[in-house]
Amino acid sequence: MQWINHELYIAPIDAYIDPIKPVDKAIITHGHADHARPGHQKVLASRQTIDIMKIRYGEKSATSFQSMEFGKPLRINDVTITLYPAGHILGSAQISIEYRGQRVVVTGDYKTIPDSSAQAFEIIKCDLFVTEATFGLPIFQHPSPHNEINNLLKSISEQPKRTHLIGVYSLGKAQRVISLLREAGYDHPIFIHGALEKLCDYYSSERINLGLLRKALVQDKETMKGAVVMAPPSALRDRWSRRLMDPIICQASGWMTIKQRAKRSGVELPLIISDHADWNELTSTIDSTEADTIWVTHGREDALVHWCKLNGKNAEPLRLQGRDEELEI
Amino acid sequence: MKRFSQLLVTLILKTSRNDKISVLSEYFKYTPDPDRGYALGALTGTLSNPGIKPSLLRTLAAERIDQELFNLSYDYVGDLAETVSLIWPDTAAYKEKLPSITEFISKIDRTPKAKLSALISNFLDNANSNERWAMIKFATGGLRVGLSARLAKTALAAYSGCLLEDIEKVWHGLTPPYIGLFEWLDGKTSIPKIQHTRTFHPMMLANPLNIEQDFNRLDPNDFQAEWKWDGIRVQAVFDESGKQLYSRTGDDISRAFPDIVGELNGKAVLDGELLVGDNFKALPFNQLQQRLNRKSPTKTHLKDYPAFIRVYDMLFYNDDDVRDLPLKIRRQKLEDWMKRVKNSRLDISEILDFDSWSRLAELRTEKADTLGHEGVMIKDLQSKYSPGRPKGPWFKWKRDPKFLDGVMMYAQRGHGRRSSFYSDYTFGIWRGNELVPVGKAYSGFTDEELVMLDKWVRGNTLNRFGPVREVRKELVVELAFDSAHASSRHKSGIALRFPRINRIRWDKPAQEADTTETITSIM
Ligand SMILES: [Zn+2]
Ligand SMILES: [Zn+2]
Numbered sequence: 001m002q003w004i005n006h007e008l009y010i011a012p013i014d015a016y017i018d019p020i021k022p023v024d025k026a027i028i029t030h031g032h033a034d035h036a037r038p039g040h041q042k043v044l045a046s047r048q049t050i051d052i053m054k055i056r057y058g059e060k061s062a063t064s065f066q067s068m069e070f071g072k073p074l075r076i077n078d079v080t081i082t083l084y085p086a087g088h089i090l091g092s093a094q095i096s097i098e099y100r101g102q103r104v105v106v107t108g109d110y111k112t113i114p115d116s117s118a119q120a121f122e123i124i125k126c127d128l129f130v131t132e133a134t135f136g137l138p139i140f141q142h143p144s145p146h147n148e149i150n151n152l153l154k155s156i157s158e159q160p161k162r163t164h165l166i167g168v169y170s171l172g173k174a175q176r177v178i179s180l181l182r183e184a185g186y187d188h189p190i191f192i193h194g195a196l197e198k199l200c201d202y203y204s205s206e207r208i209n210l211g212l213l214r215k216a217l218v219q220d221k222e223t224m225k226g227a228v229v230m231a232p233p234s235a236l237r238d239r240w241s242r243r244l245m246d247p248i249i250c251q252a253s254g255w256m257t258i259k260q261r262a263k264r265s266g267v268e269l270p271l272i273i274s275d276h277a278d279w280n281e282l283t284s285t286i287d288s289t290e291a292d293t294i295w296v297t298h299g300r301e302d303a304l305v306h307w308c309k310l311n312g313k314n315a316e317p318l319r320l321q322g323r324d325e326e327l328e329i
Numbered sequence: 330m331k332r333f334s335q336l337l338v339t340l341i342l343k344t345s346r347n348d349k350i351s352v353l354s355e356y357f358k359y360t361p362d363p364d365r366g367y368a369l370g371a372l373t374g375t376l377s378n379p380g381i382k383p384s385l386l387r388t389l390a391a392e393r394i395d396q397e398l399f400n401l402s403y404d405y406v407g408d409l410a411e412t413v414s415l416i417w418p419d420t421a422a423y424k425e426k427l428p429s430i431t432e433f434i435s436k437i438d439r440t441p442k443a444k445l446s447a448l449i450s451n452f453l454d455n456a457n458s459n460e461r462w463a464m465i466k467f468a469t470g471g472l473r474v475g476l477s478a479r480l481a482k483t484a485l486a487a488y489s490g491c492l493l494e495d496i497e498k499v500w501h502g503l504t505p506p507y508i509g510l511f512e513w514l515d516g517k518t519s520i521p522k523i524q525h526t527r528t529f530h531p532m533m534l535a536n537p538l539n540i541e542q543d544f545n546r547l548d549p550n551d552f553q554a555e556w557k558w559d560g561i562r563v564q565a566v567f568d569e570s571g572k573q574l575y576s577r578t579g580d581d582i583s584r585a586f587p588d589i590v591g592e593l594n595g596k597a598v599l600d601g602e603l604l605v606g607d608n609f610k611a612l613p614f615n616q617l618q619q620r621l622n623r624k625s626p627t628k629t630h631l632k633d634y635p636a637f638i639r640v641y642d643m644l645f646y647n648d649d650d651v652r653d654l655p656l657k658i659r660r661q662k663l664e665d666w667m668k669r670v671k672n673s674r675l676d677i678s679e680i681l682d683f684d685s686w687s688r689l690a691e692l693r694t695e696k697a698d699t700l701g702h703e704g705v706m707i708k709d710l711q712s713k714y715s716p717g718r719p720k721g722p723w724f725k726w727k728r729d730p731k732f733l734d735g736v737m738m739y740a741q742r743g744h745g746r747r748s749s750f751y752s753d754y755t756f757g758i759w760r761g762n763e764l765v766p767v768g769k770a771y772s773g774f775t776d777e778e779l780v781m782l783d784k785w786v787r788g789n790t791l792n793r794f795g796p797v798r799e800v801r802k803e804l805v806v807e808l809a810f811d812s813a814h815a816s817s818r819h820k821s822g823i824a825l826r827f828p829r830i831n832r833i834r835w836d837k838p839a840q841e842a843d844t845t846e847t848i849t850s851i852m
Contacts, residue, residue: 137402138394138416139405139406139412139416141415141419258411259342260406260408260411262342263341263342263475266344267342268342269342270342300401300405302401303397
């Protein structure tokens, strides 16, 4: 396909998808920092992605914003752009671009299992499928998130006097874990680190049920005994967490699959809750799109490219800059 | 296996000592015999490996997944047990109950070799990933979950209320599944009886000396000093019914040293340094290495490198446990015993004459090169023989290290906590225009430096040979080492004792690293 290149630049409309550097026209899949950057002229995205960008970077983080509804096509010249839910976080979109009878779908980040804090993923048939591969190795077979939440609840009931301090990324993971806890019937107030506040408020305003949240203040460490406290992973190892009383360190992430990795980051209770597709989701989604060309980005490209070739598809890795796994959710 | 896998997962993730002790106590409390005894044996490394080879697991994985996908995964995870347990298709069928530890061992034992892979796959099919991981770790041996045998025994003491010291005293006389031990711990019987001159006894170890702190507060008159020999620490355990030599970790090395074992007379447990050389004149360590590399020696080895023990302590005098007597008395008993009982391969360690720490400092450097020792040992004359590494009574004061600049040539993955990092490095020095390896180092750097080294290795790989990567010959590292010796086994002709990384010279060009000539000049 001549009209889209490896930097995800769409020539006929002079626009980039999730560009790393400021550009004139950007189409943004979702609000995570490795996809949404400030400083573009015109931004096209879902309403919620635009809201999130404004919360994180300010009202003027782009010269102009244009929001799109899921499933409603937008025609510019001969190009048709449509957003479909990616199931990754609130407002996250796959971008479908049709031009001269061909369709390209760029997933951004995605997962296909149900999540009540994000719109459900949809399969879009296409000719070229640009997929992420954060967990693109067959060792990643994520267990059911309910299973992980049960492990957390079990640990809380076994050690009712200790604080469970959970490392979560501030956008998406925090709200998903809270809503999973609520669905499992956990109805105590949940304490959140200041860095999570604005985005939790935003999710609540979008009618995601997060229940009663309280700000986690160090002076309240007595009241937080026995409670669930959420903080960004960086705060797990800094002074802030050391001032809590003997917390059990937990972290919710797909990386927690690997025990040595959990151990190295000092996590005692790993919760394998991922907002990215695991190996089985990646491969079955690729099959379902019926695309014959696959571009793989964002993670362990080699294994997924190899799998595609084994299964008779054309595949290439896109080594996009700035998609750093440590920034990843 | 279910409960054991939960135990292992908790042990590997918990960082606090107390948490580890409490999960272990719980496990011992609620797990029946003989399961808990086998688990204890696996955790402390006393249970012999059930005999499943890692290659069997690789083969099983290869039947289920494309080889390239497996290799990429293994490269990413770094640990075979973890890779196989994660990559194994999660059937979630769990039709059959998992075996208990005891059933697991006996089924593997009773199954003919040709049917082992079917048995193991069936176990793995009926387990979740944590259970698969625990079973593979257990079946291949070497759990590496960050638990010392000492901590396991501490948990036994906490669980039972028995004294840790008492557990240590009988420990090496007992074997898995430790039925007698648990009967005693549960208060059903008295402490198990051990034949002391038939078993290994844990050794007492010294701490490195801190010159400023220790010398200011210690009186030289309270201490005895000896040379620190560069051999291997051994324990000779012998009576009329048997004679054994054990390494520091309790491995029986008798077969490798028939020249010593055959000459042991009397009844005692002795602690000393095993060395090679004629007439008790110790040769450098790499000559001893020739003997250590073989399970049993050839005639030439026996002739060229005759072994002897330089004895420095005594644990049992006949049947008498002398470990609780002060060193001063033990030494007298040892001298007395050595005079009475003829042993042609035993030599008593010399006591150094000094009246001040500064005099000892002179002695330490004076004869280091002519005698070939590696420093001095300083021991409190009142000290009991206490197993482990108690703080205070014994010190080792090594000679000052030497340094060289080497170039990294190869890197290999580490183990356990470091298994996803390239943490074991081979370094070389120049011989003309050619780099020749002089030694391996895997310590001396911080965690942050390890991350940087690992990144450097991955970004500068030239070739891969299984777990080993050959790297660009560009990174210079300053190595510290105790001494250098001629060696026919190394291409460079040089072997380093205790090489470790002193600092990484990111700035230094490889061309400026050391040469074989400069090292030969300090040998
Ligand atoms: Zn994302
Ligand atoms: Zn991303």
